[in-house]
Amino acid sequence: MTEILEPGLLEDPTLPLPRRLAPILRPELPSLAEEIVAEIRRNIPEYAGSIDGPFGHVLRLGVQEGLATFVDRIAVPHTASTKSGIEGICRKLGRIEAHEGRSMDSLQAAFRIGGQVAWRRLMKIAPRYELSSSIMSRLADAVFAYLDELVALSLNGYAEAKTHPAGAMDGRRRRLLQLILEDSAGNGMVITELADSLRWKIPEQVTLVATRPGVRCAPAALDEDVLLDLDGAEPYLLIPGPLTMARKAMLQAAIPGRQLAAGLTVQPVRAADSLRWARRALDLADGGIIEDGPVVACEDHLVTLWLLSDPELINQIARRELASLDDMTPGQRERITETLQAWLVTRGTAAEIGKHLYIHPQTVRYRMRRIEQSLGDQLKDPEARFGIEAVLRAMALRARSGPAPDRRSGDRTA
Numbered sequence: 001m002t003e004i005l006e007p008g009l010l011e012d013p014t015l016p017l018p019r020r021l022a023p024i025l026r027p028e029l030p031s032l033a034e035e036i037v038a039e040i041r042r043n044i045p046e047y048a049g050s051i052d053g054p055f056g057h058v059l060r061l062g063v064q065e066g067l068a069t070f071v072d073r074i075a076v077p078h079t080a081s082t083k084s085g086i087e088g089i090c091r092k093l094g095r096i097e098a099h100e101g102r103s104m105d106s107l108q109a110a111f112r113i114g115g116q117v118a119w120r121r122l123m124k125i126a127p128r129y130e131l132s133s134s135i136m137s138r139l140a141d142a143v144f145a146y147l148d149e150l151v152a153l154s155l156n157g158y159a160e161a162k163t164h165p166a167g168a169m170d171g172r173r174r175r176l177l178q179l180i181l182e183d184s185a186g187n188g189m190v191i192t193e194l195a196d197s198l199r200w201k202i203p204e205q206v207t208l209v210a211t212r213p214g215v216r217c218a219p220a221a222l223d224e225d226v227l228l229d230l231d232g233a234e235p236y237l238l239i240p241g242p243l244t245m246a247r248k249a250m251l252q253a254a255i256p257g258r259q260l261a262a263g264l265t266v267q268p269v270r271a272a273d274s275l276r277w278a279r280r281a282l283d284l285a286d287g288g289i290i291e292d293g294p295v296v297a298c299e300d301h302l303v304t305l306w307l308l309s310d311p312e313l314i315n316q317i318a319r320r321e322l323a324s325l326d327d328m329t330p331g332q333r334e335r336i337t338e339t340l341q342a343w344l345v346t347r348g349t350a351a352e353i354g355k356h357l358y359i360h361p362q363t364v365r366y367r368m369r370r371i372e373q374s375l376g377d378q379l380k381d382p383e384a385r386f387g388i389e390a391v392l393r394a395m396a397l398r399a400r401s402g403p404a405p406d407r408r409s410g411d412r413t414a
Contacts, residue, residue, distance in 0.1 A: 022075035054218035057253035094157025096220040203240035208275035221254035307394040341392040
C-alpha cells in the first residue's frame with residue numbers, strides 16, 4: 001500500500017522536510033551505503049587499492065554515518081553534525097588525504113558519487129510512496145547542501161593536517177603521554193599547560209592499549225584525541241574515555257592484523273595501572289590463555305588477570321594448600337585435582353561430576369574418598385577452601401597454553 005505524505009501541508013518550501021520521510025528512508029541505508037562504496041571503488045582508481053585498508057574502513061564508516069545523520073536530521077530537524085560522529089570522520093578523511101600526499105580532488109569526487117547514488121535511490125523509491133515534486137525538490141536541496149557541509153568539514157581536516165604536519169607535534173604529544181603515565185604529583189600543572197598548547201582536552205577517564213613492537217600504524221585513521229607511542233620496545237596508545245565499539249573499529253582499521261589489548265578505563269592518574277593490565281592481557285593472549293579476537297578487553301577477563309597476576313605466588317599457595325597430594329604420581333595428582341575442581345565449582349553429585357568429566361560416577365566417588373582422606377580438614381575451612389579453588393582455577397587457566405588432555409578417551413581411575 002502506498003503512503004501519501006500530507007500533500008496539502010508540503011507546498012510551502014520553507015517548511016522542514018516531513019518527519020515521516022525518515023522511516024521510509026532508514027531501511028534503505030545499509031544497501032545504499034554498500035552501493036555508494038562499490039561505486040566509489042569502480043569510479044576512482046586512486047581508491048581501488050586502499051578501499052579494503054584503513055582508509056577504506058574510515059570511508060565506509062563515513063558513508064554509513066553520513067547517511068544515518070542525514071535521516072536523523074529529517075526525524076529531528078535542526079540536529080547538528082556534532083551530535084554524531086560524522087564531523088570527526090569527515091575531518092579524518094581530509095587528514096588521511098593530506099598525510100598520503102594526495103589532493104582533495106578524489107575525495108570531493110567520492111562525495112559527488114555518493115550524492116548521485118543517493119539521489120538515484122530517492123528517485124527510485126519516490127513513486128512507491130507518491131512523493132510530490134515539492135518534496136523531491138526540497139530533498140534535492142537538502143541532499144546537496146548536506147554534501148557541501150561534509151566536503152567543507154573534510155577540507156578543514158585537510159587544511160589542519162597541512163598546517164600542522166604530524167611530525168611537528170608527535171614529540172610533544174608523546175611527551176604529554178609520558179607525563180600522564182608517570183603519575184607524579186608535580187606533573188599536574190605541566191600536563192595542563194602542555195595539553196592546552198596541543199589543544200588536547202584532558203579527559204575524565206582514559207583507556208590504555210598495548211601492542212607488540214614493529215606494529216605498522218596508519219595514524220591518520222586514528223581519532224584526533226588518541227595519544228600514542230609506537231616506537232618503543234612496548235608500544236602503546238591512550239584513548240580518552242572507554243573502549244567503545246567505534247573505538248575498537250578505529251583501532252582495527254589503524255593497526256590491522258595485529259593483536260591489541262585494552263586495559264581498564266580509569267582516571268588519568270591511574271593510567272599506568274591500565275597499561276600494566278593491558279600488557280599482562282597481551283602476554284596471556286600471546287600464550288593462548290585468553291582468546292578474544294584482535295582487541296582483547298581486560299574488562300572481560302578480570303578474574304583471569306587477577307589469578308595469573310603473580311604466577312610464583314600461585315605456586316607458593318599451591319605448595320601450601322595441596323602439599324598432602326605430593327605422595328601421588330603426577331597422573332594421579334592431575335586426576336584428583338581435576339575432580340576436586342569440578343566439585344568445588346559445581347557442588348554436583350557424583351553423576352553430575354562424572355558427566356562433566358566424562359568418567360563413571362563410581363570413579364568420581366572413589367576419587368572423592370581420596371580427596372576427603374587427603375584434604376578433608378582443609379575443605380571444611382572456608383579460607384583454605386577458597387585458596388584451593390583459586391589455585392586450581394589458575395592451574396586450569398595455565399593449562400590452556402598447552403595441549404589439553406582428551407577427556408573423551410575413555411574412563412579413568414586415580
